Amino acid sequence: MSERATLLLELGTEEIPARMLPGAAADLARIVADVLDRAGIAHGEVEALWTPRRLAVRVRETAAASPVREETLTGPPARAAWDADGKPTRAAEGFARKHGVDASALERVETPRGEYAALRVRRGGEPVGEILARELPGPVARMSFPKTMRWGDGRFRFVRPVHWIVALHGEDVLPLELFGVRAGRETRGHRTLGPGPHGVPAADAWEDLLREAGVVVDPARRRERLVAALAEAASGAGGRIVEDPELLEEVADMVEFPGALAGAFDERFPRELPPEVLRTCLRHHQKAFLVAGDAGPLPAFAVAVNVPEDPEGHVRRGHEWVVSGRLEDALFFWREDRKRKLADRFEELAGVVFHRELGTFAEKARRVARLADLVGGGLGLPAGERDALDRAARLCRCDLVTGLVGEFPELQGVAGGLLARADGEEEEVATAIYHLYEPAGAEGDLPPTRVARLLGLADRLDTLAGGFAVGLVPSGSRDPFALRRAGLALVRLAEAEPDLDLAPVLREAVAGYAGGELGPDLRDRAEETVPRLAAFVLDRFGSIAERRGARYDEIAAVAALFGPDSLRIHDMFRRLAALAEIRGSEDFLALAAAAKRVRNILAQAREKGETIDPALAGTAPGTPGPERELLAAVEELERAAGGGDAGPGYAERLRAIARLRPVVDRFFDEILVFDPDETARRARLGLLARFAARAHEVADLAEIVVEGDREDASPR
C-alpha cells in the first residue's frame, strides 16, 4: 500500500485546437495535483503533457493511498455501555452498529470526564484510484475552454469528444470513469504510424511506448525536434527558416509526430513580392515558414508535417500547390494595389468606420495630423520632419482600403509603408507608416525614427481620447477597443521624448473630438474625460514600471506628483530609477517615515484650521537649536534645488534629503510642533511645510512604505 509509483492520466480525444492545448493540459495537471494534495497523498513532480489528440498528467513518486491515522471515537460512558456482568448494553450495541462493528470491538478509555466506551478506527488509507474516481469527474467536467461542444447522445460537454482514458498507478489500472469512458491501459498511437490500440504495461513505459507509435507527448521535446526538422528541411532548400516563435509554438501543437519538409515556389514571388508580404502570406494561409539565404528570401518554404517522410512526394506537392495559389493571390493584390497611389485612397477612408460614434478613418487621420503637428511643434521638431510627420499622419490609414490588407489584416501599417515607399514617398514618411502599430504593447520594439514615434503617439492619443469620450473604458477582462494596449504603447512612445508633457496634449486630443462634427454629448463629456484619461495613463505607466521591477510604493510615490496638469513620462521613469537607486540606504527609509509623519501633522493642522505659511518658518523669537538646524538644512536644499534640471540629478537630490535624517530626528525628539504658543506653532508648521515640499520634490516620499511603518503614526 505504501509503495510509491508514477501516476498517469491520459484523456484521449479528437483533435483539440492548438491554441487551447497548453492551457487545458495545465488545468488538468492542476486538478489532479489538487485532488492528491487535498487527500494528503504524497507525490513528486507533476507534469502536463499533450498532443492534439491527448491531454495527460504524469505525477512521479505518487503514494498508493492516503496516509493512515488512528482515531478514537468515544461512545457512551462506560457505566452505560456495559451492565453489571460486563455485557454490552443496547446503547453500546447501537454505537457499534452505527460504525459497522460488533459491540465486542468496543474498548474502555479514560477521558477527563471519566471512563467511556470507545472504538479505535483507522482512517485514511484510501487507495489513490478510489480518491481520483470520486474527486476527478466534477472538476474535469467543469474545465473551461474558449469553446466547448456536445457529441453523440449529448450527455457530455468538453472541448472535443473523449474516446479513451489511460489511468495507471505504476502497473495498476485505476477505477476511473470520465465522460462515460472507463479508464484502462489502452492508448492509441499516431493515426498512421502506429494506431494501436496499445496496452500500456506501466505508467513509466507510456511515453516510450507512444514514441514507438509515432507520438511525441512531451511538448517541449516535440518543439525541439521540430526545430531541428525544420532547420534540416530548410538547409536542404539551401537556406534557413525565418524565425517565428509564435508560429513554431502553434505548429508544434498541431502534430503528434514532429516532421518537417521544404517546398519550392516560383522565383517570381521573392523577386516581386516584398519579404514581409511573402512571409505573411505563407504564415497566414499555410502556417509555413519562409526560407531565406544570406542574400534574402529564397523561393522556398518549410512546413511542419505530422509524418516522418514523404515517400511519394504527395505531401510536398500538395503544399506547393496551395502555397503557389496563395502567393499568386498575394502578388495579384500587390500589383493591383500599386496601380493607385496610397495618397489617392484618402477619400475612400471616409467610407471606413473607425467607431460608430467616433466617425471614419478619414476624420481620424485629420485629428491625428493636427495632434501630431501640435506635439511636433511643441518639441521643436525641424521643419522637414514636421512636414513628414504631417504627410505620414494623413497617409497612415490609407492601407485599410488596399487589397493586401483586406486579405492579410495583420499587414496593416507594414503594407502602407511598403506602398508609400513604392509610390516614391519620402523615406521618413514611409518608415513612419510602416511602424505605425509599434510597439505592440508593454514589450516589443519602438519605431526606429522620431517621426514614426510621434506619429504612433498622436495616433494612440487620439484612440484613447475617443475611447474614453464614448465610455469604452476598460474594466476587468473587457477592453473592446484595446485601450490598455494603446495606453501601454503611448507611455512607451512618450518615454522616448524627454521634453514631452502629455498633459496638455491629452487635453488637445479630447478637444479634437469635441470640436469636430460629433454631437454635443461628446463636448459635454470632454471635461471629465481628461482627468480619467490621465489616471489611466498613470496606471499604464505603473504597469510598465512594475514589469521592469519597480515596487508599487515607488510607483505611487512618483505617480502622486503627476496628473491631468503634468504627465512627463520620461521624467517619471527617471525619478523612479533614482528612487530605486537610493532605496537601500537606511537614512532614506527613516526619512520616508519622517515624511509621512510630517504629512500627517500637516493634515491634522489643516483640519484644525491652523495657519500653514512657509514664510513663517524661523520667525518665532527664541527659536530652539534643533528647529534652527532643520531650517538651515531645508534652506540649503532649497538653494540646491533652484538649479532646476541643470542642478543635481534626482538620485543626488534624494541623497541630500536623506542626509537630513539626524537633523529631522533631533527636531522630532526635542520639539513640540503643536506648541501652545501660536507664533511658535505657526513657525514650526511653516518649517514643516517647507520640508514637505522638499520631501515631495523628486517623489512623494510619504508614499514609500517602510517596514514596521504604520499609517496612523500620531504626531507628538
Add this chain to the structure above:
Amino acid sequence: MNPKMTLQEMIAALSAFWSERGCVVHQPYDMEVGAGTMHPETFFRSLGDDPWRVAYCQPSRRPADGRYGENPMRVYKHFQYQVVLKPSPADVQDLYLASLEAMGIDPRVHDIRFEEDNWESPTLGASGVGWQVTMDGMEISQFTYFQVMGGVDLRVIPVELTYGLERICMFINDIRNIFDIPWARADWHEGGIVPYGALRLRAEREQSAWCFRLADVDEHRRQFEVAEREARRLLEAEGGPYLVPAYERALEASHLFNVLDARGAFSVTERQELIGRIRRLSVACAKAWLAAGEGRDEEAGS
C-alpha cells in the same frame, strides 16, 4: 489520360461506402442552395432526438464565388458530398478516413489533419464545432458537430461530413485546373475522358455574368419579399403549418439574397438585416417542425 478516379467514380464510391454503413443515399435537393446543409434532409433531421443517417451529393451555388470560368479553383457552382450521422458515432473520424481510402486515397502516404474550424450559418440559425480536414496542406472537407440548428440547441448531436469533390478529384489526379478534372471515362471522347469543363465551363461564364452584371436587382428584391411573405403565410395558414413549402421559400429567399450580394446591392447594415430576416424564417420552420412532433417516419423533403 488515364485518371486514377473520375468525379463520378468518386461519387459512386462514396455512395457505396456510406450505403454500406446504413445511410439513406438521397438525391440532391432540386432547388438552388448554397451548401448541402440546407437540404431539408439535413436541416430538419438534425432537429429532435431521432437517429438519422443520410448521404447525398449536393450542387451548391455561391454566386459571389463565380469567376467566369477563369479561375482554376473557384466556381459559381460546385459539388459537395454530404453525410450526416446522428447521433455522431464514436468512430466517425475513422469512418471518414476509411471513406477517403474508398476513393483511392492512402492515408499512409499523405498528411491528413483535423484543424480547428468552427462552422456557422447565419441564415440557417445554425452553428457547430469541428475542423477543416486538410490533406497535404489543402482543405478537402469540413467536419462539423452541429450544436445549434434553426436556432434550436441540439441534444442529440449530428455530425456532418462535407467533401469538396472537385478539390479531392484535382488532388487524386494531380490536376491543377478544376475544368480539367475527369468527370467520366469515355473512349468516345477526345482524350478518353469527359472533362469537367465540357459540362460546366459555359454555365460558369454565363452564371458569373448573370450574378455580377445582369441580374435585375429590383426584381430580385421584389422576389425576396414575395418569398418571405409566402413563407410566413404557409407557416401561419389554417390547417398548417405547411413547413416544407415554407422552408423552400426560405431557401429561395436565401439564394436571391446571394445573387443580390454578388451584385453588390447591399450596404453593410442592409446585408445584416436581410440575413436576419432569412434566419427568422429558418428558425420558424425549425420550431414548427419540432412543434409538429416531426422527425420520425415521415419524409421531409419532396
